[in-house]
Structure formats: structure tokens, C-alpha cells
Amino acid sequence: MPLSEDSEEKKKGKNLEEMPIDEAPKKGEEHNLPKKKGKPKEKAKKTPEGISAETRGAVGGNLSRHHDLRTMALKPLDLKEKLRELKPLICRIAYLLRDEKVPGKDIDGSGFFLDVAGFTSRCEEILRECTQSGERDRGGEMVTDIIRKLWSAIEQIIYDHKGYIDKYSGDAVTVFFLEKNHAQRAARCAQKIQEKVSQMRKEKIGITIGIHTGKFGFALLGDDSGRRFGVVGGEAKKMKAAEKKAGEISQGTTVVTAKTFQCIQSQAPSYRKITSPEGTLYELIGSFNFEGETPERILPPDDDVLSELKFSRSFASHKHYQAIEAKENINNLGTTVTTFLNFVNINEIEETLGEGRRNLFFEIWDVVFREINTIATQYGGIVDKFDEENIMIVFGFPNYNKKDADRAAACILQVAENLPKVVQKIFPDAPLLLKSGTTQGETRNGEFGSKERYDITPIGDPVNTAARIMAGARTGEHLLHTNTCKAISSQAGFATEERNIVGKGKKKRIPCRAILEIKAEAKKEFENELIGREKEFREALEIIQSTETSTLLISSEDGGGKSHFLHEVLKKLRDEKITSHRTECTTHERGTAYAAFRPFLQSLLQPKTDQSINMQQQTVGTLHCNAPTEQTSGENKCGDNQNENDKGDDVVGTRHGAFLQNKNTKTADTSPRHLLHEALKKIDEQNFISLLGPIFDLDIPEDPEITALGPAYCKERTFQIILSLLENKAGALHPFSMGRNGRSAVPTKTEPNAPTSRLTLVFDSIEEMDGLSMELCHYLTKKSKKIKLILVGESPSPHYEKLKKEEKAGTVTIGPL
Numbered sequence: 001m002p003l004s005e006d007s008e009e010k011k012k013g014k015n016l017e018e019m020p021i022d023e024a025p026k027k028g029e030e031h032n033l034p035k036k037k038g039k040p041k042e043k044a045k046k047t048p049e050g051i052s053a054e055t056r057g058a059v060g061g062n063l064s065r066h067h068d069l070r071t072m073a074l075k076p077l078d079l080k081e082k083l084r085e086l087k088p089l090i091c092r093i094a095y096l097l098r099d100e101k102v103p104g105k106d107i108d109g110s111g112f113f114l115d116v117a118g119f120t121s122r123c124e125e126i127l128r129e130c131t132q133s134g135e136r137d138r139g140g141e142m143v144t145d146i147i148r149k150l151w152s153a154i155e156q157i158i159y160d161h162k163g164y165i166d167k168y169s170g171d172a173v174t175v176f177f178l179e180k181n182h183a184q185r186a187a188r189c190a191q192k193i194q195e196k197v198s199q200m201r202k203e204k205i206g207i208t209i210g211i212h213t214g215k216f217g218f219a220l221l222g223d224d225s226g227r228r229f230g231v232v233g234g235e236a237k238k239m240k241a242a243e244k245k246a247g248e249i250s251q252g253t254t255v256v257t258a259k260t261f262q263c264i265q266s267q268a269p270s271y272r273k274i275t276s277p278e279g280t281l282y283e284l285i286g287s288f289n290f291e292g293e294t295p296e297r298i299l300p301p302d303d304d305v306l307s308e309l310k311f312s313r314s315f316a317s318h319k320h321y322q323a324i325e326a327k328e329n330i331n332n333l334g335t336t337v338t339t340f341l342n343f344v345n346i347n348e349i350e351e352t353l354g355e356g357r358r359n360l361f362f363e364i365w366d367v368v369f370r371e372i373n374t375i376a377t378q379y380g381g382i383v384d385k386f387d388e389e390n391i392m393i394v395f396g397f398p399n400y401n402k403k404d405a406d407r408a409a410a411c412i413l414q415v416a417e418n419l420p421k422v423v424q425k426i427f428p429d430a431p432l433l434l435k436s437g438t439t440q441g442e443t444r445n446g447e448f449g450s451k452e453r454y455d456i457t458p459i460g461d462p463v464n465t466a467a468r469i470m471a472g473a474r475t476g477e478h479l480l481h482t483n484t485c486k487a488i489s490s491q492a493g494f495a496t497e498e499r500n501i502v503g504k505g506k507k508k509r510i511p512c513r514a515i516l517e518i519k520a521e522a523k524k525e526f527e528n529e530l531i532g533r534e535k536e537f538r539e540a541l542e543i544i545q546s547t548e549t550s551t552l553l554i555s556s557e558d559g560g561g562k563s564h565f566l567h568e569v570l571k572k573l574r575d576e577k578i579t580s581h582r583t584e585c586t587t588h589e590r591g592t593a594y595a596a597f598r599p600f601l602q603s604l605l606q607p608k609t610d611q612s613i614n615m616q617q618q619t620v621g622t623l624h625c626n627a628p629t630e631q632t633s634g635e636n637k638c639g640d641n642q643n644e645n646d647k648g649d650d651v652v653g654t655r656h657g658a659f660l661q662n663k664n665t666k667t668a669d670t671s672p673r674h675l676l677h678e679a680l681k682k683i684d685e686q687n688f689i690s691l692l693g694p695i696f697d698l699d700i701p702e703d704p705e706i707t708a709l710g711p712a713y714c715k716e717r718t719f720q721i722i723l724s725l726l727e728n729k730a731g732a733l734h735p736f737s738m739g740r741n742g743r744s745a746v747p748t749k750t751e752p753n754a755p756t757s758r759l760t761l762v763f764d765s766i767e768e769m770d771g772l773s774m775e776l777c778h779y780l781t782k783k784s785k786k787i788k789l790i791l792v793g794e795s796p797s798p799h800y801e802k803l804k805k806e807e808k809a810g811t812v813t814i815g816p817l
Contacts, residue, residue, distance in 0.1 A: 080305060086312035088454045091166050092298040093176065094229040097220040098311070104219035104232065104362030109178040110186040110260060111236065112211040113243045114193070116150065116171035117251035121507070122205065123461050141333070144444040146205065147171060147459060153200065154193045155450045161189035162297050166231060167385050168448045170459040174231070174387075176216065179295040183213045183263035188290045190254045198252060206251025210243025212236075213260040219362055221369035221386070224584055224765060225563045226377075227314040228386055232365050234347050236388040241278045254284045264288075310765065316456070317382045336396035337408040337440045337484065338463050339381075340470035341372070341415065344433040346389050352429060364427055371422050372415055377567060379411040380404070384457055390470070394458055397445055405440050405480075405487040409515050412436055412478045437469025437512075439481040468503030469512055479512040491519040533565060536812050540569050543810035544578075544760075550788060551781040553803055555795035556814035562792050565814055566764065569790070573760065580790075582762040585769045594695050596763055596773035597722065602696055604729060605675040673698050683724040691718045715772075719779045723787070730759035730786040759787050766793035766800065774799055781806045 097105055116122075123143050130138050151168070158165060158175055162185060166174040177186045190209045197207050217233035238257055246255040255274065256264070261282045269286030301308070353361050369391070373383045376393050380401070384392040393411065395404040416434055423432040441462030447454045465481065473479045479501070485494060493516040500509035543552045554569075556562050573580050581600050589595035673689075676696055680686040691714055693700030706714065763769065763777070780787055781803070793800050795813065803809055 083305060083309045083312060086309065086316065087300055088449065088452055089315040089456075090300075090312060091164055091229050091453060092300065093164050093166070093178070093218055094220050095298060095300055097218060097229075100220070102359045102362050103221055103366040104217055104359075106215040106217055106358065107178060108182075108215055109176050110182040110211060110213040110263075111166075111174065111176040111216060111231070111239050112186055112190055112209050113239045114154075114173050114175070114190075114207055114209050115243055115247065116147075117206045117208050117247060119171040119205065119464075122146075123464075124507070127461070141444070144446065144459065148448065150197070150200070150205065150207075151448060151450070153196050155452075157189060157192045157196060159297075159452070161185045161192075162294055163189055164298075165449065165453040166229075167387075168455045168457060169385065169387075170457070170463050174236075176231075181290070181292040181294070183211075183260050184267060184290045184292055185294065186211050186213075187254075187256065187260065187264050187268070187284065188288050191284070191288045194252055194254060208243055208246035208249075208251060209254040210239045210241065210246055211254065211256040211260050212239035212242060213257065213263055214238070217362070219365050221366050222314070222373060223370075224310060224314045224586070226317065226373050226383070227311075228369060228383060229315075230386045232346075232386075232388050233350055233361070234388070237347070238278070240388075241276075242281055245274060245276055245278075245281055246283070249283065256282050256284060258282070264290075307768070310768070333442055334396065334398070334445055335400040335404075335440065336394055336443045336445065336458050336462070337404045337438065338443070338458065338466040339393040339395075339408055339412060339436055339438040340466050341391045341393065341412070341434060341436045342470050342473075343368070343389050343391075344435055344475045345430065346432070349427065349430060349432070353427075360427065364423055367422055367426060368419065368432075371419055375411055375414050375418065377564065378571075379407040379414070381407065381411055385455070396440075397458065402487075403489065405484050406489060406492075406518070408438055408440075408484075409480065409488055409492060410518050412438065412515065413518060416478060433475050434478075435470065435473040435475055436478045437466045437471070437473055438479070438484055439466040439469060440484040440487055441465070465503065465506075465510060468506060469501055469510055472499070472501035472503065472510070472512075473514075477514050479514055482511040482513060485513050485515075493517040533561070533814065536565070536814055537568065539810075540565075540812045541572060543812070544569075544573070544788060544790070546810070549808050549810040550784050551777070551803065551806065551809040552788070552790045553800065553809055553811040554790065554792045554814065555800055555811070561814055562794075563764075566762070566790075566792050570762065578760055580760040580762055582764065585763060585765045585767075585773075590768055590770050592770055593772045594776065595770045597776060598695060600761065601722065601725065604679055604725065605672050605696060672696060673700065679725060679728075680721070683721070683728055685721045685724065688717060688721060692721060715775075719776055722776065723780060723783055726759060726761075726780075727784065727786045760790060761787065762790040762792070764792045766791045766803075767797040769799060774802075777803065778806065781808050 093107075096107070097103075126142050130142070147170070151173070154173075155165070161177070163175045163177050166176055175186075175189070177183075177189070190211060194207065194209070197205070212235065214235040216231050216235050218229070219232045220227065220229050222228060242255045242257050246253040249255070258280045261268070261271070267288065267290050268282075269284060269288050271285055272283040274281040274283060349364065350361050369383070369386065372391055372393070376383050379395075381393045381395045382397060384394045386392070393408070395408045395411075401407075416436075419434065420432045439462045441460065443458035443460035443462055445456075445458045447456050448459065449455055469479050469481065479499060480488075480494075482498065485492075495514035495516060497513075499512045499514070501512055503510050540552060540554065543549050554562060554566060556565075570580055570582070583596055583599055585596050592598075594601070676692060676698065677686055677689055680689055680692070688703075688706065690700050690703040690706060692698075695718075706717075763773075766774070766777075769777075777789060777791065780789060791800075791803060804811055
């Protein structure tokens with residue numbers, strides 16, 4: 001759990017650079033800080049655009065920040081300095097969910113959605129004027145500067161009121177306030193922001209704000225290979241509805257919902273009651289006086305630097321690092337393809353689940369994010385962000401490829417095909433309905449925000465247009481702007497009807513067509529490739545296929561692209577029908593004996609069912625697969641032929657995945673202890689069950705005769721038994737295809753002349769692996785003939801350096817591009 005901010009006594013003497021932005025000294029308080037030696041800092045000079053260098057330094061996306069990020073990737077820096085650069089990618093509220101067993105939590109608070117009024121038409125006006133004068137690139141820069149200057153003006157007001165910036169969405173920002181007097185602080189902050197923006201006459205912009213108070217569904221989705229934080233559920237939608245009503249009135253308007261008004265009524269200024277289909281709303285008018293208690297803000301935990309760095313790193317895609325490594329300035333104007341995907345009935349699903357099954361609602365969102373993130377990565381895209389009912393995917397960052405429009409279209413169709421099936425496995429009550437909007441065009445791709453919180457995201461008219469197209473699409477429709485359709489070079493099928501969407505803020509209708517299909521052979525061509533890593537990829541496959549090696553080591557520095565490289569390796573194994581199970585090693589399990597191996601070993605005790613359906617998981621290797629069990633007929637093997645009389649499977653969803661429970665499976669005894677005894681009996685090791693009990697979380701008393709043999713013997717014997725269990729499992733396996741990323745697997749019927757597949761265990765982030773699991777990896781590397789290990793980690797690290805010395809271990813190092 002993150003700590004609250006330090007007391008004023010602890011703050012004294014703290015270096016200014018180490019202080020969070022909201023703790024910076026106010027004017028007149030500088031004398032409380034230690035004085036710095038050296039020459040006084042010169043006052044920033046005005047740039048030609050009229051924005052001072054000081055202002056540019058206060059917001060993300062400036063050249064100095066990109067210089068720092070590139071330096072971070074190009075030369076070894078102090079880990080704390082790396083962490084300081086990456087932490088702003090995370091909203092601080094995410095730390096409240098980091099140790100939760102489910103991917104989401106309802107928290108009382110207030111939030112507001114701020115949008116720049118008339119920004120779309122303002123962008124069109126600026127771009128038109130600059131295009132006519134032959135300075136189109138200058139127009140994109142002017143639009144970006146307006147947004148950055150706006151965020152620079154309002155961010156300190158948000159921090160002063162102890163607010164948390166959730167995300168930047170082009171010309172909009174979402175902010176939340178928690179704990180004491182959250183509604184009053186939200187209303188007071190909104191009023192102060194309105195006053196500040198009204199003074200920005202030169203930019204010719206105004207803003208509208210909608211505020212709502214309630215239990216917001218904060219969600220931390222994904223795992224160490226990729227995470228995003230945001231808010232899901234209908235409560236967040238209410239503040240957007242309030243902002244929409246404010247936009248209908250005029251710029252400079254703030255509208256609050258009835259719940260917020262109940263909290264601030266006694267201190268509210270004059271107001272105007274509004275009746276709308278969404279319920280009673282209130283427009284705030286005049287000054288708002290609030291002098292109540294203000295709570296401490298959440299500070300990121302000061303834990304182990306490596307684990308914190310790993311957590312922060314998961315919020316940046318590998319493509320961000322590719323841009324940094326290539327010394328590219330990601331602030332340049334470039335062509336991108338933007339897709340907004342909408343979950344049409346997600347709010348109805350939320351209502352159906354109700355309060356009693358709230359955790360399942362967060363599980364559904366986690367499954368949705370993981371599946372979309374996997375597919376987007378497969379086709380070369382990035383999941384940029386998500387909100388209460390949408391996900392934004394970007395293609396063409398940092399470099400545009402002429403096939404990006406093709407990739408986006410293929411990705412959309414793949415998501416439309418896969419996602420409803422995946423969700424139905426854990427929520428069969430109603431199908432998930434989708435629609436989307438996609439457009440291609442020039443955007444400004446950069447960092448927007450502050451030193452405390454910034455996003456790497458594209459902004460510009462094409463992003464707004466994609467959102468407008470998505471809003472105008474019918475359920476089940478996936479619309480592309482006609483210009484994007486023309487950019488698709490593959491064998492694609494489009495609807496004959498051309499749709500003309502009326503977009504908010506658009507003077508002209510948006511011409512669109514629905515994408516219907518892309519030929520299978522063309523779709524495969526657009527899957528993401530390992531550009532620049534072909535040599536390392538070939539080496540990895542040779543090591544896996546070699547009979548002389550039993551372990552493949554994949555390493556790189558932090559941010560070097562290990563996750564993406566592993567994704568492509570596992571995809572190749574899947575194509576070759578090689579069985580693979582993947583586990584993500586985590587810091588909090590470092591003190592648990594055999595933590596890395598437990599998920600797979602414990603899966604051996606799952607009662608046998610007709611088939612094993614495994615969802616993507618937080619610790620990916622927590623795999624609920626079929627296990628040997630005593631039955632009235634048939635062999636005791638994982639992957640036996642199905643019993644045709646078995647019917648009626650129940651889907652069980654958990655934070656770590658989902659599996660089928662068969663109602664009619666006949667077993668003599670399905671208790672974990674009995675299943676372990678039977679598994680050991682097959683390898684004639686049942687007398688040593690006491691050694692395996694702790695690994696399987698079973699309360700089995702120690703055997704004094706075995707314990708008397710000494711700890712060294714017990715450990716060696718445990719290794720031998722685990723090896724026998726794994727090789728027995730490998731021998732029982734029929735060839736079957738891996739799921740995406742190797743995170744799930746669905747057995748298939750044995751094909752004639754199918755090759756025998758070895759069991760491949762994949763361990764990611766081995767620098768976090770517990771000691772006994774690492775010793776077991778050494779043992780398996782030396783002794784195993786049927787088990788292949790793939791170990792992925794950062795280099796240099798003690799675990800990696802020791803494993804490199806094993807005779808039967810092959811290494812692949814991923815260096816800078």
C-alpha cells in the first residue's frame with residue numbers, strides 16, 4: 001500500500017528535485033530548502049512561438065525530456081534515475097490496486113471530465129490557414145502548443161487541490177479526487193481552472209467541465225508484459241454526460257450531477273437546475289468558497305528499485321523504447337492509424353452482474369484488455385488507453401508503414417472474431433457487442449502532461465475523427481474513413497453502402513465504409529515481424545530445436561524488447577504445435593519456495609475434464625489444465641479421447657484464469673492429496689509425498705525417517721521427483737496448439753503422423769525468481785531429456801550469469817537496434 005505524503009517536519013531539508021510537483025515550495029518559502037551551489041539559473045528566453053522554454057520544460061513532450069529518455073536507453077544510468085523517468089506514466093491511484101487479488105476496485109470519490117470547447121473546429125481553422133500559406137507542419141505544431149500550454153496552466157491547480165490526473169485524451173483530461181471533501185475540492189478546482197483558462201485570450205479556447213461523485217471502478221489491467229490503468233463502469237460515464245450538457249450551454253460552463261450537488265450545496269455559489277434525460281443536473285455559477293480539510297496525497301511506494309522499475313516499465317510499450325533507442329524525436333508530425341473500439345453493451349453487462357458479482361465485471365475487463373493487447377501487438381499496434389466503454393489502438397508509432405492501414409483492419413476483424421468468444425467463457429449470459437471507427441492521418445505523437453503524470457499519445461484531427469466515426473457506427477459495424485479504405489492494399493472486402501457520419505464539431509459529414517473481411521493469406525502477411533532481430537530469432541529457434549541444449553536464455557537490458565521477442569518465439573512454437581506453458585516471476589513471490597513452478601505443478605492435480613480452456617492470467621503460468629485422475633474407464637493421461645457421454649461444462653473464472661468443470665466426470669477421489677498420491681504412484685515415488693506437500697499447499701506431516709536423511713538429500717530428492725513428474729507429463733502429452741503468447745492452450749485431437757512434442761516451460765523475468773526455483777532450473781538443464789526451458793531476463797543479473805555457464809544452455813542476447 002502506498003504511503004501518504006510525509007509530514008511538514010520530514011519535508012524540511014528535502015531537495016527540490018526529489019519532491020513531488022505538488023510539494024514544490026510556494027513563493028516566499030524557498031528559504032526552507034537547501035541552497036544549491038553554482039551559477040544562478042538564467043531566466044528562460046521566449047521562443048518564436050511565444051511559449052517560454054520554461055513553460056515547455058514544465059510539460060511533457062519537450063525536447064529536453066526526449067533527450068533524457070534517449071540517454072536513458074543509450075547509456076547505463078542509475079536505476080533510480082530510470083525509475084524517476086518512468087513513474088509519471090502511472091496515475092498514483094494505480095498503486096492502491098497493485099496488490100489486489102482482482103484487477104479492479106470500487107473507491108468513493110469525485111471526478112471531473114474537462115474538454116476543450118470547439119477544439120475540433122479550431123484545429124481545422126489553424127490547419128487550413130497554415131496549409132494555404134504553405135506551412136502545414138507549422139499548423140500541427142501550433143495545435144500541439146495550444147494543448148501543452150493549456151495543460152501547463154491547469155496542472156498545478158489540480159495538484160494544489162490534491163487531485164490525480166488519470167489520463168490525457170488529446171484535448172480532454174480526466175481527474176479524480178479521493179478521501180475527505182473530495183466533492184468540494186473537485187468543484188473548487190474546476191472553478192479555479194475556469195478562471196485561469198478565461199485569461200488565455202490569445203489561444204481563443206474555452207473549456208467545459210462535468211463533475212460526478214460516486215463509487216468509481218478503478219481498474220489495473222494486464223501484467224508485467226503490458227499494463228494500463230483507468231476507470232470502468234457507468235459511474236465514470238455520468239461525469240462525461242455532465243460535461244456534454246455543459247458543452248450544450250456554452251464554453252466556460254461547469255455542470256455537476258445531483259450526487260455532487262448534495263455534497264457541495266451548503267457551500268455552492270448560485271446555481272441553475274437543469275432537467276435532462278440523464279437526470280437532474282446543476283450548472284455552477286459564481287465563486288465557490290471552500291476552506292475544509294485537505295487530505296494527504298498518495299506517494300508511490302519506496303520499495304525495491306528493481307521491482308518498482310519493472311512495474312513502471314510495464315506501462316510503456318516496446319515501441320516507445322524502439323523510438324528512444326533509434327534516437328527518434330517522437331514529437332514529430334507523422335502519419336498514424338487510430339482505432340476506437342466501443343463495447344456497446346458493457347454497461348448492460350455491469351447492471352446484470354450487479355454488486356454481488358462486481359469482481360467478475362473487473363475480470364471481464366482484464367480478459368478484454370489482455371486479448372486486445374495480444375492481438376494489437378501481433379499486428380504491430382499499441383493499446384493507447386481505455387475508459388468506461390472504449391479502447392484506443394494506434395498503428396504507425398513511431399514509424400509509419402504503408403501496411404499500417406491493412407494491419408489495423410486485420411486487427412479489428414481479429415478482435416471482432418475472438419473477443420466475444422473469450423468473454424463468453426467467463427460470462428455466458430450475454431454476448432459482448434462491438435463497434436469501431438478507424439481513420440488514418442497526420443498526428444502529433446508526443447508526451448503530454450507534467451513531471452508527475454504524462455502520457456505518450458497522438459493528438460490531432462484524425463484522432464477526433466476516429467472517435468466521431470466510432471460514435472456514429474451501428475452495433476457490429478466497423479467503419480473506416482474512405483481515405484483509409486483507399487490506403488488498404490490487401491484483398492479486403494467492404495460494404496457497398498457508403499455511410500456519412502455526422503461528427504460533433506465537424507462542419508462536413510465524414511464519409512465511411514464498413515470493413516467486412518480480409519483474405520486469410522493477406523491477413524497473415526500483416527502480422528507483426530521482428531524487424532532487425534532476424535538473426536537472434538533464428539538462433540533462438542535453433543537452440544529450441546537442438547537435442548544438445550535443454551535451456552534457452554533470452555536476455556537484454558531493461559526496455560530492450562524481450563517481451564516482444566518472446567511473443568514472436570512462442571507464436572512460432574504454436575505454429576509448430578509445440579506445447580508451451582508460461583509463468584511470469586513476480587517480486588512478491590520471491591520468498592516462496594518453488595513459486596515459479598507451483599502454478600504448473602499444481603495444475604497436475606486438477607480433476608480431469610473433457611478439455612482445458614485457459615484464459616490469459618496475471619501470473620501467466622497459473623494454468624488449470626487436465627491432470628491424471630482415476631476413472632471408471634479410459635487411460636489416465638492428459639489429452640485422452642473425450643467421453644462422448646460427458647456433457648454440461650461449467651466455466652469457472654478467477655483472477656488467474658478460467659477452466660471448465662465437467663459435471664459428469666467420474667472420479668474415485670478428487671481430493672488434492674489423493675491426486676498427488678496417484679501422480680506419485682505412477683512414478684513409484686508415493687512414499688515421498690511429505691516432500692511435495694508444501695509445494696502443493698497440502699498439510700502433510702513430515703516423515704521423520706525422510707527428514708533424518710538431511711536437508712541436502714531432501715532437496716535433491718525433491719528435484720528428482722519433480723523432474724519425473726514433468727517428464728511423465730511430457731510423455732502423456734499429445735501435440736496441441738498454444739494460445740496467444742503461450743498463455744493459454746486448447747488441446748486438439750491427435751493428427752496422423754503428428755510429431756511428438758516436448759513440454760516447454762517458459763519463465764519470464766527470471767531476475768525475480770525465487771532461489772529454489774532457480775536451483776531447480778539448473779537441475780533440469782543438466783538432467784532433463786524431455787523438458788525444454790526458456791528463461792527470459794535482464795542482463796546483467798546474478799541468475800542469468802550463473803545459467804550461462806551451464807553446458808546445455810544456449811543464449812540469445814538482444815542488443816540495441
